[in-house]
Amino acid sequence: MATTRILEWLGRLYIWLLLAFLYLPIIIMALMSFNVSPFYQLPFEWTTEWYAALWQNEQLISATRNSLEIAIITTIICVVLGSAASLALFRYDFRGKKFLQALLFPPIAIPWLITGTAMLIFFFGVGIGRGLFAILLGHVALALPYVIVVVSARLQTFAPELEEAARSLGANQWQVTRRVTLPWIMPGVIAGGLFAFAVSFDQFVVSYFLSTPGQTTLPVEIYAAIRKGFTPEINAVSTIIIVVSMALMLLTARFFKFGGEK
Amino acid sequence: MAGVQVSNLSRSFGAHKALDDVSIDFADGGFYALLGPSGSGKTTLLRQIAGFDFPDTGRIAIGGESVERVPVEKRRIGMVFQNYALFPNMSVADNVAFGLSVRGEVKAVIAAEVQRALDLVQLGKLGSRRPHQLSGGQRQRVALARAIVTKPRVLLLDEPLGALDKALRVDMQIELKRIQREIGITTIFVTHDQEEALTMSDRIGILREGRLVQEGPPEEIYDSPKSEFAATFLGDANILRGDTTGTGIRLPDGTAIAAGAGVSLAAGTKASCAVRPERIRIATGDGIADHNTNMLKGQVSKRIFAGNNSTYFVERDSQTIKVIVQNTGIERLAEGQEVVLSWSPESTVLIAVS
Numbered sequence: 026m027a028t029t030r031i032l033e034w035l036g037r038l039y040i041w042l043l044l045a046f047l048y049l050p051i052i053i054m055a056l057m058s059f060n061v062s063p064f065y066q067l068p069f070e071w072t073t074e075w076y077a078a079l080w081q082n083e084q085l086i087s088a089t090r091n092s093l094e095i096a097i098i099t100t101i102i103c104v105v106l107g108s109a110a111s112l113a114l115f116r117y118d119f120r121g122k123k124f125l126q127a128l129l130f131p132p133i134a135i136p137w138l139i140t141g142t143a144m145l146i147f148f149f150g151v152g153i154g155r156g157l158f159a160i161l162l163g164h165v166a167l168a169l170p171y172v173i174v175v176v177s178a179r180l181q182t183f184a185p186e187l188e189e190a191a192r193s194l195g196a197n198q199w200q201v202t203r204r205v206t207l208p209w210i211m212p213g214v215i216a217g218g219l220f221a222f223a224v225s226f227d228q229f230v231v232s233y234f235l236s237t238p239g240q241t242t243l244p245v246e247i248y249a250a251i252r253k254g255f256t257p258e259i260n261a262v263s264t265i266i267i268v269v270s271m272a273l274m275l276l277t278a279r280f281f282k283f284g285g286e287k
Numbered sequence: 288m289a290g291v292q293v294s295n296l297s298r299s300f301g302a303h304k305a306l307d308d309v310s311i312d313f314a315d316g317g318f319y320a321l322l323g324p325s326g327s328g329k330t331t332l333l334r335q336i337a338g339f340d341f342p343d344t345g346r347i348a349i350g351g352e353s354v355e356r357v358p359v360e361k362r363r364i365g366m367v368f369q370n371y372a373l374f375p376n377m378s379v380a381d382n383v384a385f386g387l388s389v390r391g392e393v394k395a396v397i398a399a400e401v402q403r404a405l406d407l408v409q410l411g412k413l414g415s416r417r418p419h420q421l422s423g424g425q426r427q428r429v430a431l432a433r434a435i436v437t438k439p440r441v442l443l444l445d446e447p448l449g450a451l452d453k454a455l456r457v458d459m460q461i462e463l464k465r466i467q468r469e470i471g472i473t474t475i476f477v478t479h480d481q482e483e484a485l486t487m488s489d490r491i492g493i494l495r496e497g498r499l500v501q502e503g504p505p506e507e508i509y510d511s512p513k514s515e516f517a518a519t520f521l522g523d524a525n526i527l528r529g530d531t532t533g534t535g536i537r538l539p540d541g542t543a544i545a546a547g548a549g550v551s552l553a554a555g556t557k558a559s560c561a562v563r564p565e566r567i568r569i570a571t572g573d574g575i576a577d578h579n580t581n582m583l584k585g586q587v588s589k590r591i592f593a594g595n596n597s598t599y600f601v602e603r604d605s606q607t608i609k610v611i612v613q614n615t616g617i618e619r620l621a622e623g624q625e626v627v628l629s630w631s632p633e634s635t636v637l638i639a640v641s
Binding site for chain 1: 337339358359360361363364365366368370372373374375376385386389390433434437
């Protein structure tokens, strides 16, 4: 009995330490974004001046806008192309299908530093060069495999007779997809879309390689700002991003139980 | 509504001949069972008629119109799948409405037709339920309602009762037959259950290894099977092998067996006789000595009592003969007892050995 108690207690301690490890830095950063002292000095004095300053920081705001735009467009492109690719891989048998599926995984494993270098060389070679468009192309290439992997996993649980039943009732390919297959894989599509958004919005290495001064994304801008000299405005913008993205995640988790519904 | 003609249909998957020159005429309004063991090609044939797969050679006509290259969505068929394949994201009513809805019917018409179809399968009040809230039998009914609501030309059923337990299966057999009669639709039913085929269908086609073995009304196939396979697959049969005498066979030990039905064969070739277990009389002593009667002596090796009848396994000349005796309360034979088996030539079918 005593040992079970101790084990139970150790288990709980482990969970709390894990959560602290995950969240403590974020919580401290969020608190400091409301502290008067820019150098993490205590005692804590409440202020919102850093948030007000943020509004004046044209560079941070424009980088945030760039990041959001690129992440949203990346998500849309990846969800459409990725879901279509997953459906094609699910429905059709063709030569080299296994090979193609195997080729989808390495890009996830290749270090971004190397992918970034390769993209920079390639984009210069074909005349695209650097800039927001190059960043967008890079993000789509990075995020697409994630969407295909997640949607394909969801399709593994789909009964092909459902498509056959729909066809036997007179539905054409598009009607079958829209009314039977898509509703089933929707949780996978949403999860894949969230992945794509995260891959793009968090992306630093590839964006850093492909951006030009003044035409950059938020992570690159934050990095540049820290190098110039740390300001609590960075804490402020980071806190806003964390709150928004956590709210987004919780909302999605609430509406879609991933992989749950049978 | 329409009949279906299948002519010289063949389909191979690699080296495997799934269908080999199959021709069947499915009459308009009839209830037809395709019976065979797994791998016999019965499901392949059904999928060809449905249009999920196209034949290598041969013709399929529905209502006289050639359809062998028409895709399933344009064939106007109704199909019930083995696992029902109900759309999990839709209510029962939306499942049934699907076929009408993709055709672009107006809402009021759809609602009325769906209600009529649900009433027909006695699920009129369950339209708002989800498939996962239904029992197996109810799902089966929804699948049937969904398949017939579009007024298809032919109804195809792929082992629809396979997933139900025995008592429910018998109920659904009766129910399915009632609905089929009520709307008079040509129905093709794939099953591996011979009892189901016998009780439900007007005609049966027996398939084996992609070929049609025999085709006809249940009584005809049961009473005059044309092959040992047909005799043993549809019902139970004792097979006796020997040399033909023209109207019967002579067993290796010299006993003559007279046959009143089946093919006529040139004397001297190998042939077999099939006898149904319930047609054989079993008696102690000398039995009934009649020149019209086939007779064999043997010894009871095993008896299985099943309430309304008993099955005796009788050993003779290294062969076991099965006899089913109705429980009349008169005679009960013990294991090890010497017995005489007798049956009439009319109960004996002569079969050519291929």
